[in-house]
Amino acid sequence: xxxxxxxxxLFLLLPAALFVVGGRKKGGGLFRQALPQLLLLFxxxxxxxxxxxxxLRDLAYAPRLRFFLxxxxxxxxxxxxxxxxxxxxxDVLVLKRQGVRYPKLIKDVVVFILFVVGVxxxxxxxxxxxxxxxLASTAVLTVVVGFALQDVLGNxxxxxILNFEDSFKIGDWVRIGERQGRVEQFGWRSFKLRTIDRELxxxxxxxxxxxxxxxxxxxxxxxxxxxxVGTGYGDSPDRVEAAVLGALAAVPDVRREPAPVVQLTGFGxxxxxxxxxxxxxxxxxxxxxxxDARRRIWYAFxxxxxxxxxxxxxxxxxxxxxxxFPRAELAAALRRNVVLAELAADDFQALAxxxxxxxxxANETVIREGExxxxxxxIQSGSMSVLKHGRFVARLGPGDFFGEISLxxxxxxxxxxxxxxxxxxxxxxxARFQQVVNMNEAMAQKLAEVITRRQExxxxxxxxxxxxxxxxxxxxxxxxxKRILKYFGGxx
Numbered sequence: 001x002x003x004x005x006x007x008x009x010l011f012l013l014l015p016a017a018l019f020v021v022g023g024r025k026k027g028g029g030l031f032r033q034a035l036p037q038l039l040l041l042f043x044x045x046x047x048x049x050x051x052x053x054x055x056l057r058d059l060a061y062a063p064r065l066r067f068f069l070x071x072x073x074x075x076x077x078x079x080x081x082x083x084x085x086x087x088x089x090x091d092v093l094v095l096k097r098q099g100v101r102y103p104k105l106i107k108d109v110v111v112f113i114l115f116v117v118g119v120x121x122x123x124x125x126x127x128x129x130x131x132x133x134x135l136a137s138t139a140v141l142t143v144v145v146g147f148a149l150q151d152v153l154g155n156x157x158x159x160x161i162l163n164f165e166d167s168f169k170i171g172d173w174v175r176i177g178e179r180q181g182r183v184e185q186f187g188w189r190s191f192k193l194r195t196i197d198r199e200l201x202x203x204x205x206x207x208x209x210x211x212x213x214x215x216x217x218x219x220x221x222x223x224x225x226x227x228x229v230g231t232g233y234g235d236s237p238d239r240v241e242a243a244v245l246g247a248l249a250a251v252p253d254v255r256r257e258p259a260p261v262v263q264l265t266g267f268g269x270x271x272x273x274x275x276x277x278x279x280x281x282x283x284x285x286x287x288x289x290x291x292d293a294r295r296r297i298w299y300a301f302x303x304x305x306x307x308x309x310x311x312x313x314x315x316x317x318x319x320x321x322x323x324x325f326p327r328a329e330l331a332a333a334l335r336r337n338v339v340l341a342e343l344a345a346d347d348f349q350a351l352a353x354x355x356x357x358x359x360x361x362a363n364e365t366v367i368r369e370g371e372x373x374x375x376x377x378x379i380q381s382g383s384m385s386v387l388k389h390g391r392f393v394a395r396l397g398p399g400d401f402f403g404e405i406s407l408x409x410x411x412x413x414x415x416x417x418x419x420x421x422x423x424x425x426x427x428x429x430x431a432r433f434q435q436v437v438n439m440n441e442a443m444a445q446k447l448a449e450v451i452t453r454r455q456e457x458x459x460x461x462x463x464x465x466x467x468x469x470x471x472x473x474x475x476x477x478x479x480x481x482k483r484i485l486k487y488f489g490g491x492x
Contacts, residue, residue: 007045014038033087037080044073074126078118086111173283175214176203182284196284216283222255223283225290229297230271232307237264237272240306244276247300250364253289255279271309299361299422330355333380333426337401339450340378350436355428360419367403369416375427377403382423387416395420404451 015038048069090107124130173182174193179201181193186205193201217223231240241262248260261277276297280289301308331352334340340348357380360366366384367373378401386394386402393415396402405411 007049010045033083034080037076037083040076041073041080044069044076048073071122071126074122075119078115078122082111082114082118085114173216175216176207176211179203180214180216196287217281222258222279222281223286225278225280225286225293227276227278227290227293227297229274229276230268230308231274231301232309233267233272235272235306239304240272240274243300243304243306244274244297247296248276248278248293250296251278251289251293253280253282253285254293255281270311296361296364299359299364303358303360327352330357330426334378336399337378339401339404347436351428351433354432354436355426358425358427360423360425362419362421364419366417366419366425367413369414370412373403373405373411373413374430375403376430376433377401377417378426378428380424380426382425383420384423385418385420387418388414390416 015035048066051066051069086107089110170183170185174180176193179193179195181195181199181201183191184194184200185192190202190204193203195201229240229244244262245260248254254260255278258279260279263275263277264272265275266273276293278289278293280286282289298308300306331349334352334355335348340351343351360382366377369388379396379398381398384396384400384402385392386396396417402415402417403413405413
């Protein structure tokens with residue numbers, strides 16, 4: 001009987017061994033799962049050893065008590081063995097070595113089957129009950145329970161089929177009927193979806209097995225989004241398509257491959273209708289991405305004068321709308337420009353009459369480095385970032401200007417300008433500037449100094465902020481002054 005006294009010691013040492021192996025890991029591993037059963041087995045084996053000792057085993061009730069203690073011991077030993085087998089198979093062999101995570105439902109089914117097998121072995125070898133007779137005697141009961149639990153069993157087997165078919169898995173974004181969300185968990189009776197509003201939806205497995213399931217991005221494929229756009233009949237389809245594609249090129253979450261597609265879908269009562277198809281990777285953010293795309297399309301349409309018409313149903317007299325940006329305010333803003341302030345009054349009035357205002361949204365590119373410039377820009381409101389080779393160089397605010405190099409020779413721009421937030425910019429075409437302005441030496445000198453200084457700033461940035469030589473800077477400014485006066489037909 002010495003082995004009975006060794007059992008408590010064994011179940012006292014097992015928790016310590018499991019703690020050393022994996023107890024310090026996150027979640028405790030097998031140690032945390034098996035600890036309750038190990039403690040119960042330690043207590044039961046201790047009680048069995050106690051009632052098997054020479055001074056207690058002769059008690060009248062000791063044999064029956066030992067019988068029930070052994071029955072409980074074998075039962076909890078089966079529970080412990082099933083947990084250990086499930087942990088080794090699903091958490092060690094499958095998950096850690098093969099990198100595969102099976103749904104909880106599959107693990108629960110395997111654990112249940114192993115537990116039933118263990119109980120049957122206890123019945124046969126400890127209680128001496130024949131398993132075949134036991135199964136035959138419970139056949140009628142099984143039929144009755146089956147009818148009573150047919151919905152529960154239907155959901156159970158539907159869940160097993162869904163898992164083995166691998167139609168969709170945990171983490172997939174799916175639509176079932178009118179409900180959509182990300183699959184979070186599979187259970188015996190149902191599975192759970194987390195919606196975009198962080199709400200949790202519980203859907204019976206049987207309903208999912210009978211319904212049509214739409215899986216967004218199945219197999220890692222990109223997902224298509226469609227955006228409806230309407231424009232006026234005065235705007236040509238090619239012009240609208242170019243404006244839309246240009247706006248979408250600046251949306252970071254829209255894939256470049258497959259490329260966005262703009263399709264003219266119909267001629268409505270008051271608008272030409274377009275279907276804009278874009279591709280994304282993260283469907284959970286589809287509302288935010290679609291909103292950003294619509295926002296950039298609106299700004300692009302606004303700048304290019306493309307109309308988004310209102311529904312024309314009622315006839316009403318609309319008062320004449322004044323200028324969105326009054327000429328007097330526009331002229332006052334341009335007069336504060338340090339370069340334009342050197343213009344004669346007549347030249348300035350003619351130039352202000354030809355100026356236009358444009359609105360740029362946040363993160364929109366105004367001009368790109370290396371592109372030919374054809375406008376002079378004056379910032380009325382907002383802020384702009386100056387980028388060189390994709391790196392931040394400077395920030396421009398209200399009253400600052402850029403694009404001045406286009407007023408000299410039409411050379412490509414040497415920096416990229418991006419709006420940091422919604423900004424209003426006053427623009428003057430270089431052709432109109434050359435046509436209207438009678439360049440004087442004071443203005444040419446001011447313009448040459450500004451351009452030379454900015455060229456030196458960008459050069460210094462490229463050369464890790466190397467200091468500009470004052471003599472060289474002055475020489476370059478004088479040379480640029482001559483080019484400006486020659487470009488405008490003046491005299492040096």
